[in-house]
Amino acid sequence: MSVIRLGYVHVRVTDLAASADHYRDTLGMDTVADEDGRLYLKSWDEHDHHSVVLEEGGVGLVKLGYKVAESADLDEYETKASAFGARVERMSKGDNIGVGDGLRITLPSEHTLELYHDVEYLGNSTGNWNPDPWPREGLRGIGVPRLDHTLITTEDPVLLERFFAEVLGFRAAEHLVGGPDNDELVGSWMFCGEQPHDIAFVKGEQGKLHHFAYHVDDWSSLLRAGDIFSMHDVPIDFGPARHGITRGETIYFFDPAGNRNEVFAGGYRTGPDFRTVTWTMDSAARGINYTHRELDPDFLNVVT
Ligand code: M3P
Ligand code: FE
Incomplete structure (x- = not known):
């Protein structure tokens, strides 16, 4: 199960x-x-x-x-x-x-x-017989290969983590806690397979979306995504940058309605024996934006 x-x-x-x-x-x-x-x-x-x-x-x-x-x-x-x-x-x-x-x-x-479980199978664009590595007819725009994860907000991260762990069998890859002497849970990054996270949540308003993310192959695909955002005048939140949390590479941007999206590359591998990594709030800026070590408060406040 x-x-x-x-x-x-x-x-x-x-x-x-x-x-x-x-x-x-x-x-x-x-x-x-x-x-x-x-x-x-x-x-x-x-x-x-x-x-x-x-x-x-x-x-x-x-x-x-x-x-x-x-x-x-x-x-x-x-x-x-x-x-x-x-x-x-x-x-x-x-x-x-x-x-x-x-x-x-x-x-x-x-x-x-x-x-x-049951969902109509359409298959990917390259098929399952002697497939090309990517669609030979080309890709439009960034050509994101797949969805990766979501990040939502909750008033009670402890309760939501318990739900995902006890009911759905997820495990926590990373915790963000109040401080070195304050174990209040501020955020949790949880996985069900071997990704660093399949869902994450941070303390905030009930029922809100912080972002949903697409996987891209690597850092150079991420930079190319940044070029395309500029060509298409897409509003950027931050990035390209490295996450401390999950070690992924990121650009955050907004759809025309204001929903935040992310392109996400890299990140480590987890699994059932993975031991939770902990970040403290005094290092949160580095945890979220390891490259620049600074966070615009709007990054945490703007949710949809
Ligand atoms: C990620 C990620 C927040 C941190 C976000 C981190 C909202 O999006 O993919 O690791 O505090
Ligand atoms: Fe993310």
Whole structure:
């Protein structure tokens, strides 16, 4: 019984056409469905039906979807989440285009998390037979290969960490705590496979999105992404820079609605025997932006 990965992020955007340009032309995602004011998108190296849903009207997170290893696991997750005290309902095949039956959980942080196993397989752009390393017809914009992780905010990081650990079997790769003599949990970076994080959360408002991130191959792909942001006048939050936390490389930027996105490269490998790394608030600027060792307060305050 395990969670495999972040499958989809569903966000609201103020202007669907403007955001469609951003996710399609700048990031390079492909449209797989366009129905009822919702645009379903997929990156070139993803196999399942979609990984991003844009819905017109407002800004911020509608829900997150995480894919589980087997359909049979869903019963057990339902029992565990209910026992934890979370609100859980069954979701039906077709509630999300291409996605089968699953669970819809209201997290202690008030975010909606969907768990599912069955999802329509579209395959990636290079196929499974003697594949090219990348689509030979070329990529649009950055050509992001896949989604990587999300970071959300919660009033109670301890409770949310307990939920992800006890109900979903995630482990903490990194903790951000109040200080050397203050073990108050300010943030947690948690994984379900071998990435440094599949979800992270920091203390803040309930139910908000700090960012969702796309994987890019390496530092030079990240710099090229920066060039494309400039060509397309995409507002940059910060980067290119190195994260102390997770050791990843990053650029944060905004979609036209103001949702924060990230391109993320590198980072170490975790696993079941990984021991949690701890950062203290007095080193938080270095933890988040190791290169510049400074943080604009808006980086922490602006959420959607
Ligand atoms: C990351 C990451 C915050 C730190 C963010 C770190 C919001 O996004 O990918 O490691 O404090
Ligand atoms: Fe991130």
